[in-house]
Amino acid sequence: MEITVTESGPVTVVAIRGSVDGLTAGALTESLGTQVRAGRVRIVGDFAEVDYISSAGLRAVLGALKEARQQGGDFRLAAIRPDVQRVLDLSGFTSILKTFADPEGAVGSFGA
């Protein structure tokens, strides 16, 4: 898994490439936690290159979501592939996460 962080005004875009599973979830938690601790709590997860997620990966997503929201921000996902979407649906995460077709839409949603 690779993580690329870019800033788009007040929004941080975290582009993830690869699999978010039991081996890599810790690195994602660390990366997202660094943003939140730096006060950058409006975060978009660009999932265009995420080909797989497991329950361990969802734990990292949920942890980031809670931390960001508790500080007045949010963690929103964009460009989710069908296999990953299926896991999000099964987990019921789609009822608590805001998801967008592309990163631009997710970034823009924070401006409203």
Added chain:
Amino acid sequence: MTPPSGAAPPGDTAVLSLPAEIENLPALVGFVRDACARAGADPEASHALRLAVDEACTNVIRHGYRESPAGPIEISVVVSPGRIVVTIDDRAPSFSPAEAPAPDIDSGWNERAVGGLGWHFVKNVVDEVRHEARAGGGNRLVLVKNLKEDRSWKSR
């Protein structure tokens, strides 16, 4: 690595045995992915088995051998027309997926927890899940995934 004991596998069976350590998870999951690819499994079936095997093995590694040194995980994959059967054997204390806590899939974000999701996925993405206690200790988990009949996308 020495081959696993027991009957020599027939042509359509593959077996892998590794210590139940998290570093071995990619090899265990990769073994099943390779078998799915060789079988020409449809993408949905391949993803389902990857997820189910990942979650089941992760549970054995993280929880199964929690109170003892990591023992083995042995995976066998049997491909037959129309379906793939994955068997996961361990020597950990007996644990049935039926005992897994119910997942929380509908509380609000602030109350949400991830516990139990792994088994929830296993039960929902494959067509059949069977658990049995092994003679002499340990667990056998059998996962059956039916393949889509239309395989015309495969090159002939």
